[in-house]
Amino acid sequence: MDEGLDKWRSEIRALDSEIIARAARRMELALKIGQYKADHQLPVKDFRVEKEIIERTRTMADSMGLSPDFAEHLMTLIMGHSVREQNKLHQSKRSESASSLKNALVIGGLGRMGRWFSQYFQSIGFQVSIHDIKSEETPETYSRHHDLNSDLNRYEVILLTTPMAATPALLELLAKQSVKALIIETSSLKTPVLSGLKALKESGAKVASIHPMFGPDTDLLVDKNILICRGEGLSSEEAAALYFHSTSAELVMIDIDHHDQDMLSTLGLTHFINFLFGISLCEQALPIDQAKKRGGSTFFEQFETTRALFSENHELYFDIQALNPHSSELYEKLRKVLDRLEQLIQTKDKKGFLNELKRADAVLRKTL
Structure with missing residues (x-):
């Protein structure tokens, strides 16, 4: 029996070596592709190819009796690393054939999401221009559009990635220009921009x-x-069909009137819980470096999620809480849950506490 185990383990070791060698060869080819893209001023990311690879991977895995979810996760890790390595090679050069491309304008294009969408629209065949109040230099792969009061009709699409507080005025400005382009706004909340959408x-x-x-x-x-x-x-479904259907993203239809209410759970609550954890953790007697040495898997998962969130856009986080007209409902429910749990714990009501967890667990399990 031991001989059989040794044989299987030996074969696994050989397969492990082959997997690493194949991954290294794939990365070598990915870097060659990355160099080609850099030499020919092609965008690094091609979201349509990403979708094709994932679909092919899932189909192949299923035919071989391997979990498609596992295969997708593995391929996602590999592709993500390839993209990051290609980005290191990519040299910013303006394409000589830019005049033959469709034109897109990204307002707020020097912000972090603005840069993401600029790269995205470039990857699906657009010559991208950027308008931004920031004075920093525009990346060489993009043009700079300085005046929103002129020359807007050369664009097929105009995308806004601007702070929520600034977006309504920009939408109303565009409404005065008789713009022919499809205008797409991307705000995290919709109530603040309804007036601008109406004007357009x-x-x-x-x-x-x-x-x-x-x-x-x-x-x-x-x-x-x-x-x-x-x-x-609204022409949102048309925009989805034109510019996002060929990606592997899930396109979720939602009524704009329900959007901000829904965001209480998916943004407001999740952000706020992380605020509570991060701020409270910093105020505990145990220093964070010591807490990390004493923490378990749950602590580390929560810590990494919170740390990542705190490294992002604090002003946006404030706006998501402050500009959602339904936020008070969230805080009231949080207070009630906290008071209820505290009462059960303080009174040593184990049965009541377990019932709270059982009730929530039953709801959460329905989503599996």
């Missing part, structure tokens, strides 16, 4: 409202959601 619709412009549910560090769109906001006079 009344001007006869085509306007769409979407909400990318991911951050600017996203390399791949596998398992990522883009909310497509439907509403009277």
Whole structure:
């Protein structure tokens, strides 16, 4: 029996070596492709190819009796590393054939999400221009559009990736320009921008409202959601079909009137819980470096999630809480849950505490 185990383990070791060798060869080829893209001024990311690879991987895995989810996860790790390595090679050069490309304008294009969308639209065949109040230099792969009061009709699409507080005025400015382009706004909340959307619709412009549910560090769109906001006079579904259907992102249709209420759970609550954890952790008697040495898997998972969140856009986090007209409902429910749990613990009501967990567990399990 031991001889059999040794034989199988020996074969596994050989397969492990082969897997690493194959991964190294794949990376070698990916870097050659990355160099070619750099030499020919092609964008690093091709989200359509990403979708094709994932679909092919899942089909192949299923035919071989391997979990498609596992195979997708493995391939996502490999592709993500390839993209990051190709980015290191990519030299910014403006394409000589740019005049033959369709034109897109990204307003707020020097912000982090603006840069993401600039790269995305470039990857699907657009010559991208950027408008931004920031004075920093525009990357050489993009043009700079300085004046929003002129020359807007050369664009097929105009995308806004601007702070929520600034977006309504920009939408109303565009409404005065008789813009022919499809205008897409990407705000994390929709109530603050409804007036601007209304002005655009009344001007006869085509306007769409979407909400990318991911951050600017996203390399791949596998398992990522883009909310497509439907509403009277909106062209959001047209925008989704034109510019996002060929990716591996999940396009989720949502009524714009329900968007901010839904965001209480998916943004407001999740952010707020992380605020509580991060701020409270910093105020504990145990220093964080010591807490990390004493922490278990749950602590580390929560710590990494919170640390990543705190490294992002603090002003946006404030706006998501402060500009959502439903936020008070969230805080009231949080207080009630905290008071209820505290009462059960203080009174040593084990049965009541377990019932709370059992009730929530039953609901959570339905999503598996």
